[in-house]
Amino acid sequence: MEFVIRVSQFLLSLSLLIVLHELGHFIPAKLFKTRVEKFYLFFDVKFSLFKKKIGDTVYGIGWLPLGGYVKIAGMIDESMDKEQMSQPPQPWEFRSKPAWQRLIIMLGGVTVNFILAYVIYVFVAFIYGDKTTKIDSLKDGYWIENQLLQDIGFKTGDKVVKVNDIKIVNDYDVRSNIIGAETITIRRQGEEKVITLPEDFLGQFSSAESRELFERRIPFMVGAVQDSSLNKSADIKPEDIITSIDGKRLRYFDQLDSIMSNYKNRTLEVEILRGDQKITRDLKVNDKGKLGIQAAFDNDRFAELGYYDIAIQTYTFGESFGAGGADFVETVQKYGAQLKAIFNPSTGAYKGVGGFKAIYSIFPSVWSWQAFWVLTAFLSIMLGVLNLLPIPALDGGHVMFLLYEIISGRAPSDKFLERAQLVGFIILIAMVLSANINDWI
Incomplete structure (x- = not known):
């Protein structure tokens, strides 16, 4: 049953994000009178589970749940439709539109991702509010079970005071600031001590048997x-x-x-x-x-018994826009820090990059709409940021070449774009395979 619940949440979240991302490309394409030949949830390699043509567009569901796509006429994309590109440009094709219109079409997907995440955070703040646990209420410090943390110098009962120079107020602050942390200041038996993390801490953590960090001490x-x-x-x-x-x-x-x-x-x-x-x-x-x-584990019951204090902050609908915005900005910043660590080989953070199994595992084993929407907002930001990477085959690659065209006044040749698309596709496949292999090693 646990497997069914997690898979259901995973597929629902993934489907929602894919459809809305592709809709972000579809709508401006239609507004600029650009023909969209296909709109697919999942990939239709060889065959489709469902398809129906309405107007000029075939809408369908593929069988391979690795993403989705819209096929825009006259655009060099992963379909590598050289036959179409060898024909004279038509007024309804992507390549016939002004560069600024093409730029808007390409940025539409990530724009929807960021707007969706912000809207989710606003409504989560309004409906559920914020639950926080003050660090001072953890009277006997943290449970340190991870052998890696023990080897570095942490012990059960340690109280976290600072991460780098950031003073810790809430329990959540410890985990959210661990990416990029160099030092952690603790209080042990009334005395403060600074523990320096190894440069490749994230890499060691990714390879460790335990994925626990600073855990609350519970009954x-x-x-x-x-x-x-x-x-x-x-x-x-x-x-x-x-x-x-x-x-x-x-x-x-x-x-x-x-x-x-x-x-x-x-x-x-x-x-x-x-x-x-x-x-x-x-x-x-x-x-x-x-x-x-x-x-x-029962968070509310443990708080009721005095193991720690839970503070609940509620928001009016108007206040939710500010609270949701703060959560959105913080998540973008934290994910940016994660990417920075991943692309810095010395941190070893790349070892912890996961694929579909890792995404599946972050969903809870019991159905929780609050957890579902918070995770969907995070994945929407992740999808938006990753799509902006300047890699051909991703939206960011198309944007990079369009900006070059706008600035220089001349577009790269179709031959160059085809080769760049192929290279980008190979890079993308390598990244996906590497991430999914990490899930199993």
Whole structure:
């Protein structure tokens, strides 16, 4: 079921972004009386799942979910339609239009991507508001599980004070500023300490077994009892919170292993918080020191129990435009920093570039419209920025040649554009293959 929910969110988000991006090219093309021969969601290699011709345009759905496209008459694109380009230019063709009109057509897709992301952020701010966790409310610091962070010098219980020179106010600020971070200032047992990250920290992190960073310290909430567990028939329920084991207080889940290592193959009395009541149960420990119980996460419940404070900021419809705009600008800046790190080999960040599996994995395993729209807004920005890269075969490549034509007063030859398109297509395929290979290594 988890797989179905994630795939559904992934395909819905991808389809929405593709259709609207291509619509961004389609609408100005039609306004400038340029013929659009095809409008496709996904690629129709050899055959289509659906197609219907309306006017001059064939609308369809391909079978290969790697993107989508509009085929504009008289344009050198990935279709490499040399036969059409060898004919005399026609008034309805892309190549017959003024350079400024062609520029608007090519910029239409990324423009829609950025507008869509902004609109989503506005409505998310208006409908859901902002939930933030003040860093000061994490009284016992962070859970440091990642061995890489431990090797660098971090320990469970550390409180993050600054990332570079940026003072940390909210829990979210730690993760959002980690890209490009050189130093992190922590407070440990009342004293501040500056930890310097290695230059290739992002590369090491991408290759590490754990992808956890600075995690909140939370209680041991029961999610599910494993089928193989010795406690399968025990009277424990989802959302129970185990607060002590054999008389030893268990405030945080990260304390569990150190306690359980001494109780292999034993039956222990545990104290459980169920709702507002405390109860005791006898649970069995296997030969590996495990209870066979999967943990769960409930942000609001943990805040209610005083593990941290959640501040909720609501916005009027008018205020949402400013709040959504701030989220949009921040996301663009953060993604720009990610790209800068990726294109700097010394950071090793390129090792963490993922493909479709990585995108699929960021969607939650339960359906959440708030998470869906926030992720769709981020992917829309990502799609817009990537399409602006000056690589032939991408919108940015076409824009680069059009700007050259506008500035110099002469257009590159069709032969040059065909070769550039082929080179760009090879580069693009190599990038896609590299990203998707990273998903599996």
